[in-house]
Amino acid sequence: MRYMMLVYSKEQPGASREMSERNYNGHRALMDEAARKGVFVAAEPLAPTSSATTVRLQNGKALVTDGPFAETKEQLAGYYILDCENLDDAIEWAARIPTACRGAEGSVEIRPLPGIPERTLEATAGRAPGPNG
Amino acid sequence: MVDVHSAAEVVFRRESGRILAGLIRISGSFDRAEEALQEAFASALACWPEKGVPQNPAAWIMAAAHRKLIDAVRRDNTRSEKQEALRYAAESVFYKTGHEFEDASMDVPDDRLRLLFTCCHPALNQEAQVALTLRTLGGLSTPEIAKAFLLPEPTLAQRIVRAKRKIQEAQIPYEVPPASQLPERLTSVQTVIYLIFNEGYTAASGDQLVRTDLCSEAIRLGRVLGELMPAEPENLGLLALMLLHDSRRDARVMNGELITLEDQDRSLWDQTAIAEGLRLVEKALSFGVSGPYQLQAAIAALHAQAEAAANTDWPQIAALYERLLQWSPSRVIALNHAVAVAMSVGLEDGLKRIDDLAAAGELDSYYLFHAARADILRRLKRPVEAAEAYSRALPLVTNAIERSFLQHRLLRCLRPDDSLENTQ
Numbered sequence: 220m221r222y223m224m225l226v227y228s229k230e231q232p233g234a235s236r237e238m239s240e241r242n243y244n245g246h247r248a249l250m251d252e253a254a255r256k257g258v259f260v261a262a263e264p265l266a267p268t269s270s271a272t273t274v275r276l277q278n279g280k281a282l283v284t285d286g287p288f289a290e291t292k293e294q295l296a297g298y299y300i301l302d303c304e305n306l307d308d309a310i311e312w313a314a315r316i317p318t319a320c321r322g323a324e325g326s327v328e329i330r331p332l333p334g335i336p337e338r339t340l341e342a343t344a345g346r347a348p349g350p351n352g
Numbered sequence: 353m354v355d356v357h358s359a360a361e362v363v364f365r366r367e368s369g370r371i372l373a374g375l376i377r378i379s380g381s382f383d384r385a386e387e388a389l390q391e392a393f394a395s396a397l398a399c400w401p402e403k404g405v406p407q408n409p410a411a412w413i414m415a416a417a418h419r420k421l422i423d424a425v426r427r428d429n430t431r432s433e434k435q436e437a438l439r440y441a442a443e444s445v446f447y448k449t450g451h452e453f454e455d456a457s458m459d460v461p462d463d464r465l466r467l468l469f470t471c472c473h474p475a476l477n478q479e480a481q482v483a484l485t486l487r488t489l490g491g492l493s494t495p496e497i498a499k500a501f502l503l504p505e506p507t508l509a510q511r512i513v514r515a516k517r518k519i520q521e522a523q524i525p526y527e528v529p530p531a532s533q534l535p536e537r538l539t540s541v542q543t544v545i546y547l548i549f550n551e552g553y554t555a556a557s558g559d560q561l562v563r564t565d566l567c568s569e570a571i572r573l574g575r576v577l578g579e580l581m582p583a584e585p586e587n588l589g590l591l592a593l594m595l596l597h598d599s600r601r602d603a604r605v606m607n608g609e610l611i612t613l614e615d616q617d618r619s620l621w622d623q624t625a626i627a628e629g630l631r632l633v634e635k636a637l638s639f640g641v642s643g644p645y646q647l648q649a650a651i652a653a654l655h656a657q658a659e660a661a662a663n664t665d666w667p668q669i670a671a672l673y674e675r676l677l678q679w680s681p682s683r684v685i686a687l688n689h690a691v692a693v694a695m696s697v698g699l700e701d702g703l704k705r706i707d708d709l710a711a712a713g714e715l716d717s718y719y720l721f722h723a724a725r726a727d728i729l730r731r732l733k734r735p736v737e738a739a740e741a742y743s744r745a746l747p748l749v750t751n752a753i754e755r756s757f758l759q760h761r762l763l764r765c766l767r768p769d770d771s772l773e774n775t776q
Contacts, residue, residue: 220523305525306475307533331522 221332222309227293231322245317260300296320367410368491373463392417472541480515585639589646592632596652599625610757614661666696719748739765
């Protein structure tokens, strides 16, 4: 089962270079190990919420606002997708993800990725114009 | 007819947890396993009146449930090959071995342990853990659990449905956790069992002090845990603790009135439960690995061994509470420690400790804090202050029998003649 691990971290300006380096190295090492063990699917950091833009459809129009979807204490700072055996396995990996990406220790939310039901995919494929159509 | 019905019910109560645990492992689905079990009981009720109750009713039901499971999986497979998502675990025994399996694969003692760990997984919230444990291992029906917790049935039903969905969607494994996770996970199982017991021992609300069914169920689960993991002294400590508390069941309420430990008729204590509890405490302590359940059980054992309240070994109890405080430095344990100090060192010393705790706040909304303080003041023959403390406890208590007890005490403090008589 693939699990998405959402890394939440408190954005705290003025994080030391040493700290962010330690954080970066921690991610690098974990990603390497996950790749070696055939668990790794994807992982990437997100730019800070100061760069976020939210789009919401209202009365058929796209309403664009500055900032993230929700103001929270800890902000989404990055994600991992790992292919784990079960939730316990996922918890063990998640517990090793560094969360001080934005200056202070945070948390990791684990969400299973159930995939898109095949029938829906077929239906979409049937409706979409083919390469020759 | 009646016999058949009750025979089936007895099997259900006693064996459904065991049977269900095996069915879940084989089918990889909580729902499918429950369905198969229910169908098997239905066919028992249809079949037994005619053919008589089989020699081994549990084995009969297990085999019948087994067949129902195979039928259901076959039905599903013909209907659609895309049932993958419905399956709880990708690699269940059933699918691995094709459509046949040995009966011997049904009764694996580990199954109940697996089920216990899955139901009490920390990824489920505690309310869900409790409900699911009672439902699957306890064999209690949803209405029974709802009644025991004074909750509307739909609320409880939804709690169980959500928990089962989470188990499936997040793929909480059906396994005894590896050694690295075991201590934390075992604590979670013990907490659920003790929570069930406590809810039964002093029902959080309602007009009944004790809910016997919940206490018995918790003890039964404690036995399962103790039998399956006997090398964990805390499991034995937990079972001992519950047995020793439960031994006082018949003495705790008289004519609808709460009787304190001090005033209980000790001849009403269940000596069989006490003997078993004491044996378990001794066995647990022989491992030489202390823990909070063992310490609490040791305290309960000292109470159980005192032939009269006056013979209680309070100094030893105070010492055990002090050790317990090192394990879990909670204010509630600190409160109990202060009471033990009051009873061993001196009332004034105890009162001072309690007031120190009060200075740190937090306990102000806890009725037992005010009740304990009131009790010491009453013993110190300071009825005005005692009455004030009782008055503060009263609005905080939610159990009707406890409330009436505190009201009586308050009245006695307000009428000094009675209060003198009471401090004897």
